[in-house]
Amino acid sequence: MSDLHIDSNQFGAFEIETLIQTLQDENIDHLHIAGDISNDFKNISQPFINQLCHHFPVSYNLGNHDMLGMSEEEIRQREIQIQQFGDRQLVSLSGWYDYSFVPEKSEEEHLKNKLLYWFDRRLERTESDPTITNHILSQLESVLQQTTSPILLSLHFVPHDDFILHxxxxxxxxxxxxxxxxxxxxxxxxxxxxxxxxTHHRFGSRMVEGIRYHARPLGYVREWELCKDFLKTFPSYRFKEDYHPYKRYRKIQHVPEFIEFKKKQLKKEFQDALTILDL
Structure with a gap:
């Protein structure tokens, strides 16, 4: 799983219990979270992980939201981890970005946009984005060069052009x-x-040059499929701009029918955000 955003999504006892029950029903014996658990790793994410660990082993790699409030040293200490599952290894890392998906703009233009719009302007990273990415790539290569087992790899950031936004x-x-x-x-x-x-976009599974990529982030509630399904089930709540996630969610979030619908559909939403691998 990835992108649970349990603070923004206001996970309470019901949501956490539903998630645990969903994972148990799917016979999950190890959960890996590929980043963005919350905006406060120490006070929100870690207690959440500890709670899940009472039911099954949990591992994670950081996402950019998890890094809020962390020093560069704390981030780097968590950068690359290796776990063994039978004859296979799980290599997990956060990753980062270097603007290579939009090469036609200069680094200065990208940095200007980042400082205006992007969440990561709040992070205390000490080097440029391309430098951070190059460091991670070099570190990753050093790890992979020593590995002969088949590898599963988890990272938070997007690793291929096929999965950018259009x-x-x-x-x-x-x-x-x-x-x-x-x-x-x-x-x-x-x-x-x-x-x-x-990306908060569920691409499912896709083969690219011999590697099977899996992207099923949970994302924010306003982006969930159950919001779209609610309007299909209760068309009287539809409106002209209900294609817009923000406007759609603001319109329905306090509607009693939606609150009940969300509870009933939450397990399915969690299931749709799972990538299950049999090892």
Whole structure:
């Protein structure tokens, strides 16, 4: 799973219990979260992880939202982890971005947009985005060079052009989604599956040059499929701009029928955001 955003999504006891029950019903014996658990790792994410660990092992890699309030040293300490599952290894990392998805703009233009619009302007990173990405790629190569087992890889950021955004409004943010250089590195090693998030768009599973990519981020409530399904089930609440996630959610979030519908559909939403691998 990725992009749970449990603070923004206002996870309470019901949501957490439903998530745990969903995972148990799916016979999950190890949960890995590919970043963006919350905006406060110490006070929100860690207690949440501890709660889940009472039911099954949990591992994670950081997303950009998890890094809020962390020092560069704290981020780097969590950058790359390796776990063994039978004859396969799970290599997990946060990743980062280097603007390579939008090469036609200068680094200065990207930085200006980032400081105006992007969440990461709140982070205390000490180097430029391309420098951070190059450092991570180099570190990753060093790890992968020592690995002969089949590899599963999890990262938060987008590793290939196939998964960038094409809506005119969102295209300017592609620069901050990830780097095409991750896939270039992946191709050199025995990586079978890559799980990532960050875009809040569920691409499902897709094969790219021999690597199976999986992207099923949970995302914000306003983006969930159950919001669209609610309007199909209760068409009387439809309105002219209900295609717009923000406006749609503002319109229905306090409607009693929606509150009840959300409770009933929450398990399905969690299931749709799961990538399950049998190892």
């Amino acid at each position: 809506h005119p409004y969102f295209e300017r943010f592609n620069a901050f989604l990830g780097s095409r250089h991750f896939h270039t590195v992946f191709k050199k090693y025995p990586i079978t599956d890559v799980i990532f998030g960050h």
